[in-house]
Amino acid sequence: MTGIEDYTRQYGLVRKIDAYGYLDYLKTHPEAPRKHGKIVLVTADTPLKASRGEGKTTTTIALIDALRARGIDATAVLRQPSMGITAAGSKGGASGGGKASLTHPELIDWGLCGEMAAIEAAQNLLVSFAEKAVDEGKLDTVLVPRVSEVPSRSLRKITVDAGKNNVAERVVLTPTCELMQIVVLSRSMDEIAERVAAMIAGTKDGKPVKFGEFTDLWRITGILGDAVKPALTETVNGSPVYVHGGPFANVSIGIPTLVSVELACALHDVVIVEAGYGADAGAQKWLDIACREYGAQWPSAAVVVTRATTWRDDPALQWRYPFHVQRLEGLNIPTFPLINLWSGEDDQIDSLRATAKDLKFRDPIIGNLFRDGGEALAPQLDAFVDVLGIGDGKAPASPASHKGMPLIDDIRWVAGNAYGVPAERVVKRDGFDESLAEAEQLCADAGFSLNDLALVAVKSPATMTDNDSAPADERTVTLKKVEVHAGAGLVQVNLTTSLTTPMPKIV
Amino acid sequence: MTGIEDYTRQYGLVRKIDAYGYLDYLKTHPEAPRKHGKIVLVTADTPLKASRGEGKTTTTIALIDALRARGIDATAVLRQPSMGITAAGSKGGASGGGKASLTHPELIDWGLCGEMAAIEAAQNLLVSFAEKAVDEGKLDTVLVPRVSEVPSRSLRKITVDAGKNNVAERVVLTPTCELMQIVVLSRSMDEIAERVAAMIAGTKDGKPVKFGEFTDLWRITGILGDAVKPALTETVNGSPVYVHGGPFANVSIGIPTLVSVELACALHDVVIVEAGYGADAGAQKWLDIACREYGAQWPSAAVVVTRATTWRDDPALQWRYPFHVQRLEGLNIPTFPLINLWSGEDDQIDSLRATAKDLKFRDPIIGNLFRDGGEALAPQLDAFVDVLGIGDGKAPASPASHKGMPLIDDIRWVAGNAYGVPAERVVKRDGFDESLAEAEQLCADAGFSLNDLALVAVKSPATMTDNDSAPADERTVTLKKVEVHAGAGLVQVNLTTSLTTPMPKIV
Structure with missing residues (x-):
């Protein structure tokens, strides 16, 4: 009998899987056994700055270790960290930390298999x-x-x-x-x-x-021969983790490859997908690009990670975390707050629970994941596991495509839904209309409509609006320029006045 | 017991070996079994142009297949071909051809393991x-x-x-x-x-x-973690081939990594080392840089590959092939001419043997290696095998280092010995002396002598002199500029008036 082993090869310290081949085999062999894994989206509060993560990867790893300790066949799919950024010291790696780590962080962070x-x-x-x-x-x-x-x-x-x-x-x-x-x-x-x-x-x-x-x-x-094959690595506790694709969430689509997620869903019951930066970046892109436009599976639950300090310390930015949690709940995705404690914060648990209750959140999942790994989470996951419907073979439906919607309306839709800024406060910088008109003409000349491309918001990872610290009724989103990625089927729109850095300096 | 398997890992379709680790183990365990392989240098006539090879890799592969068919534990060490050049179509791959091929040419030619x-x-x-x-x-x-x-x-x-x-x-x-x-x-x-x-x-x-x-x-x-590990692949006949390091022979040192050759010598009785382009390029660099200055093993034999047309068709360039063969013999390296026949050239064998006899060559080895692979060679290798002294545990001594020799004298020495141009016809282009003086000063300021660096001749792969077609007593070598590679311990000297292309266009 053919199985996943026939599509898997050792590749140094990891394994690589011919996902195209295996998924094709499943398609042409309906009788072959497979699972119908449920997707959990792990996303986060908007970070205070690009280089300070909330701990999404650490959470993802702790979460699958905890689910597996409960006897659930869970896995995670991560993007490959950028070796250049890691090697240059601009950002830490992205392979978890402490007890919630991958076994070979140096390999994952430093180029994987090329x-x-x-x-x-x-x-x-x-x-x-x-x-x-x-x-x-x-x-x-x-x-x-x-x-x-x-x-x-x-x-x-x-x-x-x-x-x-x-x-x-x-x-x-x-x-x-x-x-x-x-x-x-x-x-x-x-x-x-x-x-x-x-x-x-x-x-x-x-x-x-x-x-x-x-x-x-x-x-x-x-x-691209071997580059299209997802890598399979594992956590220090032996849980499987797929790593494939490495786009940034602020200036690109910020999600792992669709085939790596589909492969994981065919092999496991719960598949944690980690999307980059905050819920306004990678999660918005998973939902509105991958699911809505490219046939990816809608999440059965979401976990929104924050640190206590990110959530509560800046009064002007406190609105962001509840905004993200409520937005995802509003999309009918059961959404669990997860607070990733740092050293010395254990005594805040009661007050964090009280704040969550005031905000009408589901019971938050709280733990020091670096120190305690999945053990900190396992006893807190009853409600989370309940909502997943593990093994029922059903997948939630994605909302309808925006294909054909005028680009400007799609931008306003995202600003309204994902950033909380109404259409009248979506403003255009000088030159935006020309850039939009040029893009429309370019697409028309190439034989398709700009409005058939999926929107990729290009912005700073640390802001959703021109000034997130402004009062709610004064926040604006400024549109800057439009760039067509016809091959990918995407249109990139630069927005907000915060800078994006296409090529950082090393630090 | 520890063995090479403990230092070997599967890496997709090839294996990678921790050569540093294994060679270190052998050094610290004098009782561990090992071989003392003899080195055979496979080099070639100066090519008519950079993109037309004589068939060194094809010969190398046919040769080890033939030696192994005779019961000899032979292997080869190749440089990794440049994927960029291959992918861009500027040059074919470098993984042999026809019956004398590696099993996964697409992998070797297109990036190997990154x-x-x-x-x-x-x-x-x-x-x-x-x-x-x-x-x-x-x-x-x-x-x-x-x-x-x-x-x-x-x-x-x-x-x-x-x-x-x-x-x-x-x-x-x-x-x-x-x-x-x-x-x-x-x-x-x-x-x-x-x-x-x-x-x-x-x-x-x-x-x-x-x-x-x-x-x-x-x-x-x-x-560089995994990049320093040689790859182990094999020929279509199952003979082992190590691939590691990819410098070009005309503008760099053109030889595989020293550790990959030492690893192969510890594991096999005969190790074929392929050096890039003609004998004036990679072979000169193996002998005068790797052996003379960096402790690599002097060859026990050499094979100089040519095509019948390269050797004999241009009367003005006919001098080059015998020059290379005789130069290597003059260094006490038993040197075997090998003529790589192309389709339709079988009827030239007698005349090629007669020409070789006139030139007082050893009996040439002749075959259509693409069509017949190692089978064409196996019966012709008696004399070749005899000179190797397989299993006698001895290695030929390398000549003395040129360390400390004034750079200009070293350049004249190479021009005289490897290109046949005497010191009085080594001329300087305007600016060379200034470039040399600057390099000397740079080294002095850095605390070492320019004359302690090993000379790397940078030149066109298709010429040894300013005009190889000129009569012997009119050939000159023009010196252009000097560049210090202090970390590598090398000094690059651009010479001859032919162009070198640091960055070709794609074709």
Whole structure:
């Protein structure tokens, strides 16, 4: 009998799984045994700054260890951390901490099996093919940026072919690029090839030209060969954890690959999906992009992680945590507050419970997860386990697609629902309308409608509005510019006046 | 009992070996069984152009298959091909062909297990650290180039921090960079860290500043974790082949890592080492850099591959093949001509043997290796096997080091011995003396002598002199510039008027 082992290979200290092959096997063999895992979305309060996490990965790991200690077949799916950022010291790794850790954090944090590097090489090769197309008169402009996983402040703006043609170019971090989005959203290598072919490489005489018109696609998919296979690692307590895909949640879609989640759902009863940054970033994107537009499974529950200090210490920002919890409950997702205690905070448990009660939250799950790992959580999970409907074979339905909705209406919808800012306070910076009109024309010339692309909000991870500390009725969202990622089926819209950094400096 | 299996891990379709660990174990356990393999250098005629190989890898694979068919425990050590060049179509892969192939050419040619990508990330991170040092006033200039494995013509000259500081920079191909040389020449991670610390990052007030003065070395060695482990793959006939390190032979040192060769010698009786391009490139570098300066084993035999057409078709270039064969014999290395026949050339065998006899060569080994693989060679290897002294436990001595020899004398020595051009026809281009003086001063300021570095000739792979087609007594070698790679212990000297391309365009 064929099983998952036939699609799994050892790869140094981890295993890699041919998810495309296995999911295809399940599709063509309806009699083959499989599970119908329920998805739990782990998200967080909006962080106070990008480099200070609330502990989502630590929570995710503690949660599956705790569920497994209760006899439930739980797993987690994580994005691959950016090695460049980790190695450069800009951010810690993303493999948990203390008793809630992965077994080989150095491996996970520092390049895994070369997946990110392969995506980097493939996206840069696309730029080289575009360059060649310029030489051959097939393109006048190149719209696709080069990428680097290693951050370098001075690469934000570069000039290539210096001294001769002085072509202005951009370099962005590898996890943010369109090819990474394509890998995250695709369900087969054929789909990747089709999406790469549909990427707009640049323009010729003002009209869009797609990569499919001049690129050997097999060279791109050749490079991606092993990069499309999720890695399987484990927690220090032996719980399985899948790691695949590494897009950032503030400037991209911030979720693991769809196939890694589907693979996990076929193999386990509960699948924790960790989405990046706060609920306004990765969770919004899981719900409104992955589920609503790309057929991913709607969560059966959500856990919103915060630290006591993030939640309560700044009176002007206290509104954010309850806003996130209530928003998710409003979407009919049973939502559990989880407070990740730090050293010396054990005596706050009673007051935290009282605050949660005042806010009409479900009973919060509270623990020092670094110190105690899953043991801190296991006894607190009765209500959480109850809502999941483990083993009932049902999956909650996703809300209807926004495909065809005018982009500006979709932006207002997100601002209203995910950031709490009504349409009349969604304002446009000078140039936004031109940028929108250009994007609309580019899409029309390429033969599709901008309004059929899914919206990716590009913003600072630490804010939802132009000033989150302003009173509720004064908060605004400023729209800045629009960028089309036709291959990924996405349209990126930069919003809020806070800066996003396409290429940080190292620290 | 501890064995090589304890240092070996499956890594997808290949295995990776902790060579540092195993060689260290052998050093500290003199009683542990080991072999004392003999080294055979496979090199070639100078190619007519960089993209047309003579078939060194095909020969190497056919040769070990043939030796193993004769009951001899033979293996080969190859460099990792450059994925960027392969993917871009600038050059075929380097994993043999036809019956003389590796089992997973697509894997070997397209990034292997991410080794090259890790070296790329680490070298680029060094540049980012240098950038930060500039910000902090510790450096005025950065001397270390960025790298990219993907070729891009327009990256030859770039300006970073465009519109603000407009810093001129270079991007070179990853296989050519100093960090790749360090990985090739080092025998432990500590040695890599020491060598990275000794790399000259740039200058401050005109004086050299080393990376050791401001860089967290553990971040660099962290990235290199798995990249320092040789990969073990096999031929379609099941013969073992180690693949590790990927420097180019024309602009770098063109040889596999020293530890991969030492590992192979401890495990097998005959170890074929393939050095890049012609005998004037990789073979010269194996002999004069690896053996003479870095303690690698002197070859017990050499095989010089050519195609019938390369050898004989151009009357003006016919001198090169016999020159290489005779030069190696002159170094007391038994040297076997090997003619790699192409389709339709079988009827030339007699005439090729006659030409070889006229030239007083040893009996040539001749076969269509693509079509017939090792079977074509096995019956022709009696004399070859005889000279190896398999199992006698002896290794030929290397000639004395050139350490301390003035660089200009060392250059003349190479021109005379490896290219056949006497000292009086080694000429200097305007600016060479200044470049040499600057390099001398840089080294003196850094506390060592330029003359203690090993010479790396940087030149076109297709020529040894300014014009190989000129009559013997008119051939010249023009010296262009000098560049110090202090961490690797090397000094690069650009010579001959032919162009080298640091960053090709894609084709």
